[in-house]
Amino acid sequence: MSSNTKLDTDVVKASATALGRIMDDMSAFTALRADWPKLGNFDLATQLDAIVDDRRRGVVAHADQLKTALDEMDRALTKIATEIQSIDDGAAAKINAVVADLRTRVRDDLAALSQV
Template sequence: MAMSTKFDGDAIRASAGNIGKIMDDMSAFEALKPQWPNAGKFKLAVWLERVVDDRRNGIVAHAEHLKIAFAEIEEKLNAIANDFENADGENAEKIKNSLAELEGLIIGEVNDFDTDTENEQHNHTTDPGAANDAHDGDGYNDNMNDEVTT
């Protein structure tokens, strides 16, 4: 029994547009970014700042990661729809390569976002008694099990 495949480029483009719009409204996450605790300069307060900051940055990062992924998916689906409309052997290979490239693009952009966040976020009291990144005042890559020295 032979199977046939139907292709609807307009439907793929419409789906791509819908996926691309999912994270258009980032206002809740933008409003969350500047909020940081100022609990005081004693061990429990500094530890609490780090925990709150870590959780806040985690929420914002997850939203940004989704936005990145959905934007890449939208772009690739549109490219695939265009390639399918002119499908021959060469374009079939382009479609296969587009799908293979998608994961690498998303991972690369997510890693770039995380690096930028790590370099730019300084939202809680730095713990000067510690000599590593886990106490640098950004709450992004902190090890919550490390002892607070302040």
């Protein structure tokens, strides 16, 4: 059973960049990061403040985690694509060197045969 795997490293790199840019604009979370005014000094207002603050901080934390995860995916996919491209380029260079050496040897052998 043979396998034919192809990878377009340019597409992987472009996808990685697109992933990394998803959370570039964090301005939607700026207002959530600031301290909000308190609702009041009575018990129910204090409880509601605590709940709202907890949810607000949770949303901001999730946004930060998502940004971090997407940035890491960007870096990882770019590194993988670059390394695969480097391996392919290195293998191609080695194959080209072998073919060039073979051509030289065949040319030399043919030249030697023609002198006999």
